[in-house]
Amino acid sequence: MQPRFFQTVRSDFARLVARKFAPEKLLLVGSDASQFADVGRKDDIASTVCSGVAELDALPQNGRESRFDLAIWFFPPESEAAGDGPLLERLAARVDNLILIPGAGADVSKRRPGLVLRLAELGFYPTYDCEVVEIEAGAVWLSRKKGAEPMSAVLPAVETAFARVNAQMRGLHRTLRTRMSELEAADRHIARLEEKVLKLKKAQRDLKQLKAEKQALRKSPERKVGQVLLAPYRLPQKLVREVRKRFGRPVPPKALALSPNEYQSWLEKRRPTESDLAAAREQARAFTYSPLISIITPVFNTPAVWLAEAVESAMRQVYENFELVLVDDGSTLAETVALLATMEGRDSRIVVVRRESTGGISAASNSGLERARGEWIGLLDHDDVLEPDALFEVVKYLQSNPATDLVFSDEDKITEEGLAAPQFKPDWSPDFLLSYNYLCHFTTVRREIVERAGRFRPEFDGAQDYDLFLRISELTTRIHHLPRILYHWRRSETSTSDNIRRKPQALEAGRRAVENHLRRRGERGHVTVDWQTHAYWVKRELRETRRISIIIATRDRIDLLSRCIESITAKTSYPNYEIIVVDNESKSDEAKEYFRNFEHRLLHFHGPFNFSALNNLAVEQTNAPWLLFLNNDVEVIESEWLTVMAEHVQRPEVGAVGA
Structure with a gap:
């Protein structure tokens, strides 16, 4: 079976080599070249395999025996490039034709240009032949040419162009795989919907x-006979109905009020009482740092009752140094326009901004920023509600942490039944923010950082706050979480709080915001949407497929181990890995038979079972840069499991990845 890390090399590459070069003697070089030692037998090609310089030096040094018609070098990754020079010099002494093929984990765009330039110094120049590229996309054929030195002037440009095209091709391949995975997810989602539709049709x-x-039964003779027989028993019912008509119905018992749900009961016990709020108001007046907070609220055709609730929640704040900036984005609903008119003279802290035309939520928010005077900016939607101590909790935290740039709190939803669906958030997590906008509400941001980030961008309407938070996260990490429910997000038909599918453009805007964020940070990758959770999935580009040692500690239980290993080899798409099994004195005949013809690395640990010691033994026996510790009862179910983990472990700020 051809090894997985050479799955991109054509299985009939020996036939292609024989047809193109007709070599009688073939030299295969590289640590993994032995995998192809037998490929030329059918074509009467005598193959010699050398893993490195030492084995090349062991070959005859003079005469015809020292020469080969063609050499193929499976060059290693950049981390093993120290021995390139001596090896190339020895190859140049033995061949006139050389094919370079990327070996396991080698990045063509990084390695090939330098190797080609070094070979040019030895008199070898590339022939960009499509048949060689057919063997492997990154392959190049070089031959010895006399008097061709001027070519060295154009080689850098050619190789740079090739590297760029190769990178673009790999990017297109990743994009294709991403889009295919999205289509597959959509197909699964559609299949589930179709299944539900079929059930509904059957029902x-x-x-x-x-x-x-029922209709047939109504017309049946049996029913008519039954009506005649039951007539005497129905007379009392008719009399009761007649009495009710004349004397009125009895008053039904008073409808019981809906009892609060479990969450509401929990919340009520933790909400500040009126005396608590009064004390907080006095405490706020004594703060040494009392910044003006501008609450920005874009308004567009909001039902008056909801807008009034939002305004009232702002005006009830126990922290009093704030202003409420209401931005009318061209409302046409009479009740909205009328309510805004009454707000202007109600309180000096209420500012009403009227836009001449509807520009969208980003444009309206930016208009509010232009009129805002505050050092801090708070974001309140036109139909949502703040807790009365929301601003107080923010400024209270700033008393001892004045360098903070952004503060966010927990939130819940306003439903017809009351408050529900609380979201208790984790503290600041830049990775979690890439999955969805978990900061959301209630968020207050230092005005200066909003301006540096570039305010709101209309092209991301629907996810404009998400886009802003991502840009802010590139400027500061001084972001704090207040573990308190301070914001109530109203569920409505026009809101994404209930179901993001109602606004698919918001989901797409968020996806683009994350992709833009990655691009600004210089991280290559693609962002897809999970159709079930509507969260974003960042698929990063692997800079290098470095070798991974999968270490499995075991004792007997071959039923588990064999299933584990079979699932790895059958379903793992990552190209460069090895499996190391550490056996702790297995006794069963089944284990002895299984290990007798074991295809992977097998280490033996003697002594009492010690999971740490077993794994440490394997670590000592491998030089792979990345290690994966796997239980023997784990089964792989997704082909990209190892690739996804490698995407993260390659990041310089990441030391360990779990799944």
Whole structure:
């Protein structure tokens, strides 16, 4: 079986080599070249395999025996490039034709240009032949040419162009895989919906049949006979109905009020009382740092009752140094326009900004920023509600942490039944923010950092706050979480709080915001949407497929181990890995038989079971830069499991990855 890390090399590459070069003697060089030692037998090619310089030096040094018609070097990754010079010199002494093929984990765009330039110094120049590229996309054929030195002037440009095209091709390949995975997810989602539709259709047919049977029963002779027999018993019911008509119905018992749900009960116990709020108001007046906070609220055709609730929640704040900037984005609803008119003279802290035309939420928010005077900016939607101590909690934290740039709190939803669906958030997590806008509400930001980030961008309407938070995260890490429910987000038909599918453009805007964020940070990758959770999934580009040692400690239980290893080899798409099994004195005959013809690395640990010691033994026996510790009862179910982990472990700020 051809090894997985050479799966990009064509299986019939020996036939291509034989057809193109007709070599009688072939030299295969590289640490993994032995995998191809037998490829030329059918074509009567005598193959010699050398893993490195030492084995090349062991070959005959003079005469015809020292020469080869063609050499193929599976060059290693950049981390093993120290021995390139001596090896190339020895190859140049033995061949006139050389093919370079990227070996396991080698990055073509990084390695090939330098190797080609070094070979040019030895008199070898590339022939960009499509048939060689057919062997492997990164392959190049070089031959010895006399008097071709001027070519060295154009080689850097050619190789740079090739590297750029190769990188673009790999990028397109990743994009294609990403889009295919999105389509597959969409297909699965559609299949589930179709299954539900089929069930509904069946239920509809059953209901129709029941109605037909009921109608037939109404007309049946049996029913008519039954009506005659039951007539005497129905007379009292008729009398009761007649009495009710004349003397009125009895008053039904008073409807019971809906009891608060479990969350509401929990919240009420933790909300500040009126005396707590009064004390907080006095405490706020004594703060040494009392910044003006401008609450920005874009308004567009908001039902008056909801807008009034939002305004009232702002005006009830126990921290009093704030202003509420209401931005009318061209509302046409009469009740909205009328309510805004009454707000202007109500309180000096209320500022009403009227835009001449509707520009969208980003444009309206930016208009509010232009009029805002505060050192801090708070974001309140036009139909949501703040807790009365929301601003107080923010400024209270700033008393001892004045360098903070952004503060966010927990939130819940306003439903027809009351408050529900609380979101208890983690503290600041830049990775979690790439999955979805978990900061959301209630967020207050230092005005200066909003201006540096570039305010709101209309092209991201629907996810404009998400885009802003991502840009802010590039400027500061002084971001703090207040673990308090300070904001109530109203569920409505026009809001994404209930179901993001109602605004698919918001989901797409968020995806683009994350991709833009990655691009600004210089991280290559693609962002997809999970159709079930509507969270974003960042698929980063692997800079280098470095070798991974998968270490599995075991004792007996071959049923588990064999299933684990079979799932790895059958389903793992990552190209460069090895499996190391550390056996702790297995006794069963099944284990002895299994290990007798074991295809992977097998180490033996003697002594009492010690999981740490077993793993440490394997670590001592491998030089792979990345290590993965796996239990023997784990089974792989997704082909990209190892690739996804490698995407993260390659990041300089990441030391360990779990799944």
